[in-house]
Amino acid sequence: MWLSRILPILIIFCLPLCVEAQKRLTGSVVDADRNPLPGAAIRILDSQLGTVSDADGNYQLIGVYNGAVIEYSFLGMTTKTIKYRGEKVIDIVLSEDETQLDEVVVSAKTNINEIDIRAKSGVVQSIDIKRVEEKPMIDMGLALQGSVPGLNVINTGELGAVPEIRIRGNSSLRKGNATNEPLYVLDGQVITAETFYNLNTSDIQDIKVLKDAAACALYGVKAANGVLEITSKRGYEGKTSVNYNMNIGVTARGRRGIEMMNSAEKLELERLIQNPETPGYRYSADYYNRFHSNDPNLQNLIAQGALKLDSMRNINTDWFDELLHTSLYQKHNLSLKGGSDATSYYVSANYTQQGGRIPGNDKQRMSLRLNLDQRLGKIGYLMMSVNGGYSKTNTPNGTTNDPASLVYDLNPYEQKFGELWSNPGRTYKDLMNQFSEVGTDTDAGATASITITPVQGLDIAAVGEVNFMLAENRQFTPSTAYSETHSGIPEEERGIYSKSKLSTINLSSNVRITYSKTFNDKHDFTIGANTDYYMTSSDNVLMRGYGVGTINSAAAINQSLQGNRQPYVSGLRDKSAQIGIGVVSGYTYDGTYDLFATYKLDASSVLPADKRWNSAWAVGAGWTPSQYRFFKRQRVLTNLNLKASYGYMANLNGVSISSTVASFAYSTSKYETQRPLDLLALYNSDLKPEQTKSIDAGLSLEFFKRLTIDVNWYNRTTEDALLDVPIPASTGFSSLKRNIGSLQNQGVELSLNAKVVDLYDWTFIIGANMAYNKNKVLDLYYTDKIYTSEESIVPDYEVGKSYDMLYGPHSLGINPLTGYPVFLLPDGTEKQATEALKAEDVIALGYSTPPYTGSFKVTLTYKSFDLDVDFYYSLGGIQRYNYSYVRTKDDIHKNAVAGQTENMWFRPGDQDKLYPTPFYTSTTAENNISLYPNSLTVGSSNYLRLSLISLRYRVPPKWLAQHIKFIKYANFAFQASNLFTWTKYSESDPESGTLAGTLQPVYTINMSLTF
């Protein structure tokens, strides 16, 4: 233990430092007036490496190496060449005057936490932000889907729902975002997940995905789930340039998924199921013959019933069309940038609005940003940023009758007027406007950093930041809602209003010292140290009141109400802090051998004083054989790089002080004249942070300077994994947070990029990536299996098994005699569903989280046209069918799936049926069907989605100069996101598995003008 802590420190201090073998260069290309030059060509001479600057004149060149000669060219401008000496950023000015001298501006403006030596042996990948920006989607998180292998983004429901973002799977046995989400860092400032989702993509220069311990260790205890490092755009030296970028378009309904019955089929099914509460049976001859057989008017009744049914058959309301709608999407972005040689600025304002497919569900967002940079003499510079944002999400969902579920509930013979058979006693009006919820996020942040380079090679940087986030949620049930008018509530008490406010303040400061030195042009050393402090404070207030009538406001709450409708107020405050100190060191020999080590010591206020300190460390090595002279003689394999790292980190996400020490808080109830003091949770004083160990190995290949292949393998083991484990009910509690076992995430990530055509007018690039992740429970300390619910016959966690596997029996289909399924047991025998299932009867049906995900990308440019097409896919997972739309006798008054009549078992002898009997005859069988999935009630969730099409036309600057002088650059594009999904999954959304949620297609026209 002692050695394990000291060893990495020794390694660090014994190691010299490095320079990259394969570097990434960013910068901008501007004209003499500092206006951006979009479409400028940037190439490394004597190689096939090159790129083109984007609409803002920015470029990114990957694969540049020391000594490379880079050529910058733009039609009508002087071509410039410079020799690359390891700069991170090169801004270039091209002029029309052929006699002007080359001018290279080198600046070191960057995110201060970013230390490039990490990338030599750690896994740091950049997101192609241009493609993210091209996607017309309001949610930044979802737009990242498919951008980098191993960054897994899953949509969880309706518009505005929080997505699931993971880097290389769940590192904890605990499910959910709080414990598995990566750390978000914007310009060195730790931001909340909500702030991240609402960032304006146009303000972002770059997002780096830090996946392994070598890359993340510097962030210490917060970064066990990986880090997303975001760098915002900054100003530059030159004349002010103004850019206006706009998208306007429509959002569509998305995938229908399940076809529901038409009126004729529905009425016939009702007749067969014989529930007198449905018209199909109530007006049928069957009903009259049975209940009115002695009525002298029998034939007349039957004839009248037939007439009634005929008229109902003629109504065919498509509730999918009626309840879901197309809506609008718009985005406006205005930015200014410019500056002098000492001061530069970037200012932007953004407004985005997206309408959802469900009426009443939409999201809008506004943001502002000001980035200011000031050079401090010759030795340093100061960077300041102020940003603010506001987003608002409306949703009508939150009650049992949300419009998305009504699509499946309302009958085709029902209309928007008249009483509904599907909702007895109600009309369509009683289902609409029953509830509304508004969520708003307001955030503001300020960052200031100062970097000083007193002697060459020594950087001292300090950053301080504050981030404020206010999340508000308002829920309103009007007094006219059915639930209020029909549950015996006196009129003056009707109407519910509730409001919650959660304000979060993040404070952080970070000081970093880095020294780099090169000896004899061969030995590159870097050594550094950093300290950081993070403080998070949150304050949550909730109030709820009644009797508001139809006024959606707290002011309307009736304060005089007593009993269970009296006004309610509650609050909870929380505060935690963390201090860390770390060292980092790297060495590179001749661009060929890289060594890297880092060590971080963190202390958290959440843990008891004697267990506060936790360490994180990582070591890594890289080897680039393609740097050998003999290697350079051949032209086939133009780059070869291998790297490996090993690291160790602690994870404390989701642990609060009440988990470790008995904590009490006053509750809102009362007893006699006393206020009760509640114990918040059963505490575990032995609680330790989770310990994550990861090994990574990577291989980069480049053939003919055109085809690049990157392969990464990783194995991440989490020990002392925390879980809220069920405990005997006699403890008085149902669960206890415990260090319960160890788990493993293992995977491979592959990416491939090929420049198929690279001509003056034509470029055609294809890219593909794939990530595979497999997880397994390695050990459980107190037992060999854990059941988290009492009904489960299969443990949720079992040693040697994956922890996101769905288990259930193998079904042979519906038994023609009983109408319930027959299961084939693993031993080859059969079991009727009417018998109780046991643990040994089930098999693994498949993974609930798809193990394979990835994307395909195509880029085609021809003269002034750019075409980008992206596909995203997910393979190997299954989802359990909802099946709520298959009706039984109890719920046949609601609409059913088309084909149910044919596929349902009704009487003994019915062969080859898909759905079991609608008549409840066996409790055991009904439990076996409802509690556990079986091989016939799950479906493969594989899908391929066309996630982006962007076709852009850049108006030639020369034409603009002649015809519209005040516009420097203009381009127009058609941009669309999530256009189509191909899947065999028969419900609406293979991704979220819910009937309500599916990513809606958005089609827009884009215009970008630079003045």
Added chain:
Amino acid sequence: MKRYIKQTICILLVAIFCGCSLNIPPPDQFSDPDAITTVSTARSLLTSAYISYPHYEYQLSILGEDFCPTNLSGKDVSQQNLYRWQDNSINELAGEIWSTYYTTIAYCDVLLERLPNVATANASEESEKKQIASETKTLKALCYFKLLQLFATPYHKNINADGVVIKKRIGVEVVARSSKSDCVTYIRTLLLDALAQSADTDKNGWLSKTAIYHILSQLELYAGNYTKAAQYAEDVLSRAEDAWFTGANYRYLWSANSYEGRIFAFNITNPYYTSIQYDEPNGDYFAVNPKVEYAMSDVRREYNLYPFTMAGESRNLFGKYNMNNRKGEANNYVDMMRYAEAYFIAAEAYCRSGEESTGISKINHYLSLCGANTIPVTLTGEELIERIISEKLNEFVGEGINYLDIKRLANNDLKRYTAWGKSTYTTIRKESYKWTFPIPASEYRYNQAVSQNDGWPINR
């Protein structure tokens, strides 16, 4: 060495961040070791324990002879299934009862563990601290006693058979069920301890000395120590006044205010006994069993029954709390211990210990105060006991007491009726395993030492 490095780092960090301490107490929480150190915080924690006490009086009444179905019973299948003693329904109820009573026990244990650290400044605080200790122990004993009655077989059938799990400390422990006799001894010890520290209380919601005598009398009756039971019941009755049982005074038992005629009642703020109501205009899921009858002169008649027209006839729906709900009046107290019960306990205990005439006169004293018909002095033996139990049902209808009595006696089969009690739907044999609640999966799945009751499945 390690410590030295850490100290150096700490000093450095303090220098750098001057004032960035990691000792951050939660702003609106109290954490150990300073959380429960005064009598007022101790009383607040005890208050939480009182509030956490679960109320299953309605469900136990459904299981007992208190009610019969109505024409609306089928509208709530889960209540109907419970009335019919379906395994699933009993299993579900058992799971809830087991965990909620143990939650209250856990609260009591958390408080008892911290009570020695509570500082007192003067004599009144010292006596308040003693009173808190007494109430906590009594509440804990009450929970264990309820669990024992429900989850163990009747006491007289092998006293060494499994009782319930007696917790030794807060948190996870793998403990087997103690025997029934050990459980009774444990509960008795708790109560006697509590008695030594107890004082009288001013509000119905706090457990008083009388309450302790009352539980002791119930416990001794349960354990078959009839002399003791009668003695404790007399202790209770020595504090009662006849006037509380006569005339209109009976109604105060169902009123929203604290009343001296109650021994102990839980103070509640949430709606109580609302599940019996189907809706306001149409009636209830259950009506009072036609077996429950009152003489016209009986003062209890007006409050225990609620005449209501259902299915075209006037029916006797349940009164008491249900009547308050139907009249829009608040239920602020759940009567847990009433002086009337002491008469019944004393009567049964005297009869069983051979003093039948004392027993009869005891019960007849109470019945005549109420204006009810008295028990004939000629009754003897089992017949007499049956009559006392049936009178007890009249008194405590809907309060969940009858089920525990018939289970304790284990003398008779139990009939389940069709609507309005017109015919028998099914009969629960007195030997049936269903009389003893199953140990829920939430216990046996995670506590390997615990055993299941006969007849119930165990799926570990």
